[in-house]
Amino acid sequence: MNRQEALESIRENVENENLVKHMLATEAIMRALARHMGEDEKEWALAGLLHDIDVELTDGDMNNHSMLGADLARDLGASEAVANAILCHNDRHGVLPETKMEKALFCADPLTGLITAAVLVRPDKKLAGLEANSVRKRFKEKGFAAGANREQIARCSDIGLELDEFITIGVEAMKGIAPQLGL
Ligand SMILES: [Fe+2]
Numbered sequence: 459m460n461r462q463e464a465l466e467s468i469r470e471n472v473e474n475e476n477l478v479k480h481m482l483a484t485e486a487i488m489r490a491l492a493r494h495m496g497e498d499e500k501e502w503a504l505a506g507l508l509h510d511i512d513v514e515l516t517d518g519d520m521n522n523h524s525m526l527g528a529d530l531a532r533d534l535g536a537s538e539a540v541a542n543a544i545l546c547h548n549d550r551h552g553v554l555p556e557t558k559m560e561k562a563l564f565c566a567d568p569l570t571g572l573i574t575a576a577v578l579v580r581p582d583k584k585l586a587g588l589e590a591n592s593v594r595k596r597f598k599e600k601g602f603a604a605g606a607n608r609e610q611i612a613r614c615s616d617i618g619l620e621l622d623e624f625i626t627i628g629v630e631a632m633k634g635i636a637p638q639l640g641l
Contacts, residue, residue: 488503490627501539528542543563561613569624574632
């Protein structure tokens with residue numbers, strides 16, 4: 459499956475534009491992480507792009523979320539490694555992230571939300587002027603973007619990254635696709 463086919467399937471299954479943007483942001487961060495770590499950029503990016511494809515189909519039911527997504531990805535022709543990364547990004551199924559790609563998706567997913575929230579409180583609401591340092595400060599504010607799970611973000615240590623480095627990679631990756639994110 460190529461990226462275009464993945465996007466077409468997303469368009470068929472996801473109406474919420476913000477959810478599509480979240481998946482695009484996760485894709486960008488996963489690609490950047492793979493590049494940083496010398497891993498397979500295409501595979502990592504695809505896992506990021508597809509990871510929430512079933513959110514509307516499962517109607518927010520976290521007990522089904524990501525199981526259906528993994529099946530969909532497999533049906534589309536994604537590798538078992540990508541399907542498994544999608545499956546275990548939701549920790550409700552008792553399948554823990556084990557591979558580097560799985561661990562990367564697990565911590566990259568909530569980072570997009572924290573970065574987006576940090577952009578939206580800026581007067582210009584633009585990614586261009588956002589510094590990783592200010593995202594780091596927001597990370598420490600518990601009440602800020604509380605949905606962006608800090609423990610999960612901090613699991614970047616599982617792929618050998620310091621939090622500062624992880625946030626910097628995430629911010630730069632999202633800046634690279636700012637127009638698509640509308641930020
Ligand atoms: Fe997600």
